[in-house]
Amino acid sequence: MKDVALRAGVSRTAVSFVLNDRHAVTLSDETRDRVLAAAAELGYRPNASARALAQQRSDWYGLVTEIVTAPFAVNVIKGAQDRALLDEKYLLIASTESDPVVEQAAIERLLEQRVEGIIYAATWHRAVTLPEIAREVPTVLVNCFDAEGRFPAVVPDEHAGGRRATERLLAAGHRRIGLINLDPAIPAAVGRRLGYHEVLREAGIAPDEDLEIPGHATAHGGYDAASALLDLADPPTAIFCANDRMAMGAYDAIKERGLRIPHDVAVIGFDNQELIAEYLRPALTTVALPFEQMGALGVDLLAATIAGESTATETVTVDCPLLERVSV
């Protein structure tokens, strides 16, 4: 920076002002141009650490997540990263491996880097408990929530998603709609099922216990559950699978019986796991979990929290859009 000042024939102060677009003092355009030219010629590149030190502000957010398993995580990261960049904030990504010890160490590292806040993202919607040190800095939850509501959070609207899927099937003329659900203990299963019931009732259809199976959340589980459903004396003409992997298995069960999708049996999924939903034949209509958007909203919420514009316990609910393909 000294070199730039020298070359432009001005003070370091002036350089600093120009480079940071400060208008506290007025600089002539000519001076500005000279400084900028000098910086360009010298290939000057500000040193982020020095700036962070001087300003006592890192311009970083930390994003902690179980990066391992999840194609989902990458979408949250992307959404958060893009949004953060708009504010010229950068994302430090730390993975927890779903291991409390690793997690603690990861957060510790973020704090050493003096992140201004933390976004804690889960790969499936659930309650989490953060290690105490996460409180040292503003923290928001994405796709998860604090059991005691101590952190702001952004979560998907499972309930509305369940409604949406069911409504779509109803709109296609189905009246006997099966539900292959997830582990009944998790928020996704509860919410989606609730929406399903609600919509059925509103349509004057009494939910039929036989049509609901809490499946094992894999293709195999979906296959087994769909087989059971299809072998019913009065089988459903449509199946709402609470995730795409199970829908994948359901496809096999349906095809095995010589039935056609969607002609004989309509299928609707949940998650929009693109590799599956898009490439299944026929392509799967499904309700999307908007991870990217959740990541972006997480950053928004974090920024608001840091700015003190958000109540400590605000929960943002985000809509799960329906992706129409051809399985309904």
Place this chain on the structure above:
Amino acid sequence: MKDVALRAGVSRTAVSFVLNDRHAVTLSDETRDRVLAAAAELGYRPNASARALAQQRSDWYGLVTEIVTAPFAVNVIKGAQDRALLDEKYLLIASTESDPVVEQAAIERLLEQRVEGIIYAATWHRAVTLPEIAREVPTVLVNCFDAEGRFPAVVPDEHAGGRRATERLLAAGHRRIGLINLDPAIPAAVGRRLGYHEVLREAGIAPDEDLEIPGHATAHGGYDAASALLDLADPPTAIFCANDRMAMGAYDAIKERGLRIPHDVAVIGFDNQELIAEYLRPALTTVALPFEQMGALGVDLLAATIAGESTATETVTVDCPLLERVSV
């Protein structure tokens, strides 16, 4: 830090030494303990920026990749991150969106953060040309290579992978083996095909042009190609699909004809795209692209390059292991 020194009743120098495990000077264990205790009590946390400034060393590597599309990217990130952590280096992840402008800006940002080196990872194996500024700092390529060989790189051994898949099919007794390949212009297609030919010839089987189809790299493409293959007068008894998505489509074509996998037709894939390979029914035997390992090796290579232990143009080739499931 001053506070810690004060509390421990020693100099800041001593604190710095203890905290950094320096043995240049010998400190009594008692002093060490006192310092450590004071640091713990005060909840002292070193400031990474300050340290980076003072040491002129950031302890960071930059990882640039097209984070968007790829479930693959996440594995490279994981491998690189874990490996970097072993050296107490951290990863700054920047996404390019496959857009040169974004890419340039991303690298610029990394350089401002004074990363010590850059790992440039592609989501599919190909030649790339890096922006000039990437040369300002040691850079290695992962899953891609510089057309002019100016950067060290780690790439998968497509050729060996092609051999491995073909050998597996041969071992299962197949003699008529179809190949549904990728776009013939890309390294993956060239290498895998080469391996396939080689192994066939070694087994005394003349490659049959009819059995080779350059497919469109989607489930649809795989379906079409497999259909063509199966409708041949003398159809293959096994199909080597150059990626798992096409294998997914091939499954449909096979099942549609009332044939069973692997009994009537064996299928082997490539990529080990877990969502597909694992959940397909029957689960797909496939050759894995070891992204995680490539990420780790990328970090190794970068470390070596920085240390001056690597020739500028070294290319590390990494093996693609066979994952046995049940489709062969």
Place this chain on the structure above:
DNA sequence: GTGAAAGCGCTAACAT
């Protein structure tokens, strides 16, 4: 509009 000067938190000679 400019320049001097202090300071951000830490490291590392060097002298003691």
Place this chain on the structure above:
DNA sequence: ATGTTAGCGCTTTCAC
């Protein structure tokens, strides 16, 4: 074994 001291590159206040 400990203290002193001079930076690292930048920001920011203040007097000019």
